[in-house]
Amino acid sequence: MFGKKQLKSPDADKVKALKKWAARDKKRQLLIHTVSANYVNTPLLMKPGRDVFKTWDIISSSFIDLDNVLAGFRLGAGLTVRSQSGLFFEAGFILDVPVQNIMGTFSGDVWFPNHAGVSNGMVYNRFALADNIFAGRSKKKEIIAPGGYNQIQPPQKILKNTNYQWHNEILLIGRPDINTYQGLPPTREIKIAGIFVAPKTIRPTRQATLEINERLYKLVERMKKCNPGVPVIDISR
Numbered sequence: 143m144f145g146k147k148q149l150k151s152p153d154a155d156k157v158k159a160l161k162k163w164a165a166r167d168k169k170r171q172l173l174i175h176t177v178s179a180n181y182v183n184t185p186l187l188m189k190p191g192r193d194v195f196k197t198w199d200i201i202s203s204s205f206i207d208l209d210n211v212l213a214g215f216r217l218g219a220g221l222t223v224r225s226q227s228g229l230f231f232e233a234g235f236i237l238d239v240p241v242q243n244i245m246g247t248f249s250g251d252v253w254f255p256n257h258a259g260v261s262n263g264m265v266y267n268r269f270a271l272a273d274n275i276f277a278g279r280s281k282k283k284e285i286i287a288p289g290g291y292n293q294i295q296p297p298q299k300i301l302k303n304t305n306y307q308w309h310n311e312i313l314l315i316g317r318p319d320i321n322t323y324q325g326l327p328p329t330r331e332i333k334i335a336g337i338f339v340a341p342k343t344i345r346p347t348r349q350a351t352l353e354i355n356e357r358l359y360k361l362v363e364r365m366k367k368c369n370p371g372v373p374v375i376d377i378s379r
Contacts, residue, residue, distance in 0.1 A: 153323040155294075160241040160323070162296040168238075171297060173312055174338050175203045176234035179361040187364045191235050191334040198316035199271055200245065200256055201332070203237060204229050204309045207301050211340065212377055227340040228306040232358050233365065236336035236375070239314055242326040245275075246291040246313035249303035253280035254291060254313055334369050337362060339376040351378050 151157070175195075177186055185194045195201055206228045246252075255274050273279075278287030287293065291313055304310045315322065320329045339362055341355045352359055355378075366374065 151324045153325060156292075157323050157325050159247075159294040159296045160244060160326070162298070163244060163247075164241045166297045168335075170208045171301070172206055172208060172338065173203045173237045173239050173314070174206065174229060174234040175201055175237060176229050176231035177361065177365065178231045179233075179357045186235070187361075187368060190369055191365075192331060192369075195237075195316045195332045196318055198256075200254065200275075201237075201314040201316045202254055202256060203239075203312045203314055204234075205247070205297065205300055205304070205312045208375075208377075210301075210306065227342075228304060228309050229338075229340055230309050232341055232355075233337065233339050233362050235334050235365070235369075236338050237314070238333040238335040240327075240330045240332075242322050243315045243329045243332060244294065244312065245315050245322070246287070246293050246311075247295045247297075247300050248287065248293070248311045248313075249295070249300050250305070250311070251309060252286045252291070252311050252313075253282055254311060255279065255281045334372050336373045336375055337365050337369070339374065339378070341378045344378040348379065 177184065181187075211227055246254075255271070275291045278285050278290045280286040300310055300312070314332065315329050316332060318329050318331050322329055339358070341351060341358055343351075343354055345351045345354060362374070362376075366372070
């Protein structure tokens with residue numbers, strides 16, 4: 143019927159961009175889900191991150207270039223340097239993410255409604271999350287992402303347009319075995335590749351930095367306890 147002409151897959155452009163995510167330098171360009179020291183009862187501080195993330199529909203993460211962040215911290219040594227980290231909180235999990243698990247990539251915070259249709263841990267509207275994904279509707283009930291949240295930009299474009307005084311938002315599918323893109327395998331479990339620590343304030347000595355960030359480092363110890371053996375990158379060292 144169509145002769146030798148091949149019809150283009152509706153996911154072709156997204157898959158092309160995702161292959162660039164797969165080809166990036168994963169030791170320098172990191173996907174990080176941050177954790178607040180105030181959220182003491184989060185499951186991420188009670189069990190291995192890998193076991194938690196596979197039960198989540200959508201995970202919000204930040205994408206950083208380690209060299210850019212380190213440069214910012216060197217410039218601000220001994221000062222408040224939150225504006226240079228490109229992260230929401232000061233500590234987080236470095237994620238090993240199969241590219242088919244990437245749902246959306248945005249160079250700014252898009253206020254994704256991760257808990258849409260859920261209240262006090264109970265689901266009251268099982269269609270709410272999907273509806274918001276397709277509509278691009280944020281936590282604020284506004285349309286933040288016209289065309290929906292399933293938009294894929296290549297990593298270099300995200301980094302180029304990211305304001306490190308705030309952060310970008312990369313949306314990841316946590317649950318495995320979901321068919322996402324034509325031409326790619328189903329989603330897989332997201333693994334923990336490391337723990338990332340970026341204190342707001344660093345001091346000239348290591349001891350002084352630890353003392354002024356006591357709550358942060360207690361949080362990091364809990365993260366390490368739940369994920370034994372994972373490497374820690376602390377950019378204040």
